[in-house]
Amino acid sequence: xxxxLASVERRAFKQAVYALHDEEAALDVVQDAMLRLAExxxxxxxxxxxLLFQRILQNAIRDHFRRSKVRSTWTTLxxxxxxxxxxxxxxxxxxxxxxxxxNVPASPxxxxxxxxxxxxxEEALQxxxxxxxxxxxxxxxxxxxxxETAKVMGCxxxxxxxxxxxxxxxxxxxxxxxxxxx
Amino acid sequence: xxxxxxxxxxxxWLDRAASQVGDLQATRLKAARLxxxxxxxxxxxxxxxxxxxxxxxxxLRYSVLQPALLVLPILALVAALAVQSPNPEVELGEIDAxxxxxxxxxxxxxxxxxxxxxxxxx
Numbered sequence: 317x318x319x320x321l322a323s324v325e326r327r328a329f330k331q332a333v334y335a336l337h338d339e340e341a342a343l344d345v346v347q348d349a350m351l352r353l354a355e356x357x358x359x360x361x362x363x364x365x366x367l368l369f370q371r372i373l374q375n376a377i378r379d380h381f382r383r384s385k386v387r388s389t390w391t392t393l394x395x396x397x398x399x400x401x402x403x404x405x406x407x408x409x410x411x412x413x414x415x416x417x418x419n420v421p422a423s424p425x426x427x428x429x430x431x432x433x434x435x436x437x438e439e440a441l442q443x444x445x446x447x448x449x450x451x452x453x454x455x456x457x458x459x460x461x462x463x464e465t466a467k468v469m470g471c472x473x474x475x476x477x478x479x480x481x482x483x484x485x486x487x488x489x490x491x492x493x494x495x496x497x498x
Numbered sequence: 499x500x501x502x503x504x505x506x507x508x509x510x511w512l513d514r515a516a517s518q519v520g521d522l523q524a525t526r527l528k529a530a531r532l533x534x535x536x537x538x539x540x541x542x543x544x545x546x547x548x549x550x551x552x553x554x555x556x557x558l559r560y561s562v563l564q565p566a567l568l569v570l571p572i573l574a575l576v577a578a579l580a581v582q583s584p585n586p587e588v589e590l591g592e593i594d595a596x597x598x599x600x601x602x603x604x605x606x607x608x609x610x611x612x613x614x615x616x617x618x619x620x
Contacts, residue, residue, distance in 0.1 A: 317538050318531070325527045326516040339523065347530035354538040430514075437511050456505025457512050484501045487508070498507035 317358065320365050321350050328373050331453050334441045335377045345380055349373040370458055370468045374450060381446075433496055440490040444483055447471075451479035452487070 325346060332342035349372045357368050441449055447469070454465040455476070465480075466473045491498065519527070 318535055321531045321534060325531055326519050326524070327512075329519060329523060329527055330512070330516045343523065343526050343530065346527065347533065350530055350534035351537055354534040358539050434511055434515050434518075437508065438515055452505070453512075456502075457509055459509075480505075481501055484504045488504060498504060498511070 317354060317365075320362065320369075321354075324366070324369060325350065327457065328369070331373065331457075332377055334438065334449060334453070335446060336380060337442060341380060341384075345376045346373070349376045352376075366458065367460065367464055367468065370454060370460065374454075374468055436491060436494050436496050437487075440487050443490065444486055447475075448479045448483035448486065451476050452483035455480050 328346045328349065329342055332345045333339055336342050336345065349369065352372050353365070353369050357365070360368060441452075444452070450469055451465060454460045454468055455462070460468065462473045462476050465476045469476060469479075
């Protein structure tokens, strides 16, 4: 369990960041998902853990969306009534900071270029509709097959294929417009 | 480039992005993992056959097995009594036979004044 969690925690965090656009919320979501997996599915065979974890993670992300939607509804309502405080806590979209790469490229120019490509990919991913991004990440990053992805997303295999296809075309279009080819 | 190729080419970039998570986030993720592992329960085997998650095992153990262990002796006792209890018809038959083979008539056992009458007769 420890090894499995260590192997997925960063990817899970990035997935949550791409979905939520908020690192704090993403950390909370990943922590909840790991906790739930450890508490409830400890006896499952190791080969089942990736699928279970993805299911829990995606549900946690959706729950977070739902909760923040309810919260924002109430905030809007209260502020419309003049009762709400002026809390500007949630204003994300600040995830494209320059990071120190662990595998340093040969030259600063290469390093810069890689950083730009990575930033462009991340930005394009964040711009995708939720279901398209979810399908793309599960299929091509987590390498789940179509039926596994459908199980995690709670939709048909046909929907998964449609979401993936649209996601790939949208990503390719955005990257092409920036002069990036993978 | 087809869809699959695009996905395969995007993967290393995503892996790289994940590997470059900031130190603060990495530390917090590690803390979250350790917290999750604190809550981790070793799989429990029941009767050496069923392996269930810690939570389910706890539920089975405390909600099903323990009451079952309490009820089991009572059920065993009831079953034993049911098996051993004499057939009422057989018992009555035996009593009848005993009464009929006695010298005294069966009424002697029912009539309280019979002894007095017998003494007077004697």
